[in-house]
């Protein structure tokens with residue numbers, strides 16, 4: 216198990232991870248690895264000797280397959296399609312760390328102006344997609360009796376703003392779903408809703424086009440977040456956790 220010591224990470228990224236003591240290589244499953252936070256996490260874990268199993272919908276998955284061959288594995292898959300998730304889980308088996316990262320942001324607008332189709336698609340991915348992944352991967356983790364499930368929440372899973380109601384609803388759902396799941400897991404496992412902070416990705420640019428560039432890039436964030444996730448365990452089960460420094 217890796218151990219991380221942080222020191223004011225966003226103020227001085229060079230000082231942010233003073234020491235990472237590496238343990239055994241982990242199998243890390245990440246949904247939504249083609250860009251953004253999921254991609255940055257995947258690249259960090261691979262560069263640091265872990266095995267990454269990932270998915271995404273776009274053709275960038277093919278690029279990942281060529282760049283990072285076996286034991287890493289990347290599958291073109293929409294987490295909202297349960298049958299595909301089931302086949303994927305049957306192929307992969309039990310990861311050590313399961314990161315439910317894939318999600319959508321709504322086009323900012325008052326709730327009454329958001330079309331049903333857009334609302335439904337967001338819920339299908341952000342809530343039902345996470346449940347699909349849990350339904351098909353967690354039984355093997357429970358049978359083994361170990362593993363950590365990290366469900367990406369948000370500041371908007373713990374507070375609200377106008378024009379992001381569907382997204383807020385989905386991230387508040389992540390908090391409740393994950394805390395309830397935590398009460399169901401056997402000792403030795405953990406489920407954690409994780410607020411990553413505010414990071415300059417495609418998603419942030421969609422909801423905050425003018426301000427996104429002032430926030431850290433995903434690669435800098437991953438240097439803090441990826442080792443931080445590695446040290447999560449049963450001591451954290453059911454706690455609402457934030458990546459250190461990520462709210463600044």
Ligand SMILES: NC(=O)c1ccc[n+]([C@@H]2O[C@H](COP(=O)([O-])OP(=O)(O)OC[C@H]3O[C@@H](n4cnc5c(N)ncnc54)[C@H](OP(=O)(O)O)[C@@H]3O)[C@@H](O)[C@H]2O)c1
Pocket residue numbers: 246247248249250251252253254270271272273274275292293294295315316317318319340344367368369370410411412413414415416417418419
């Ligand atoms: N960025 C922030 O400041 C911030 C703040 C709070 C929380 N978060 C959370 O952090 C996570 C990552 O956000 P991000 O900013 O990296 O978002 P992003 O830049 O939009 O990236 C989202 C990733 O998810 C994939 N994805 C989307 N829908 C999918 C689906 N149905 N099936 C499989 N993959 C799918 C996308 O790839 P494809 O298009 O190829 O499918 C992409 O790789 C999300 O859960 C988000 O809510 C982000």
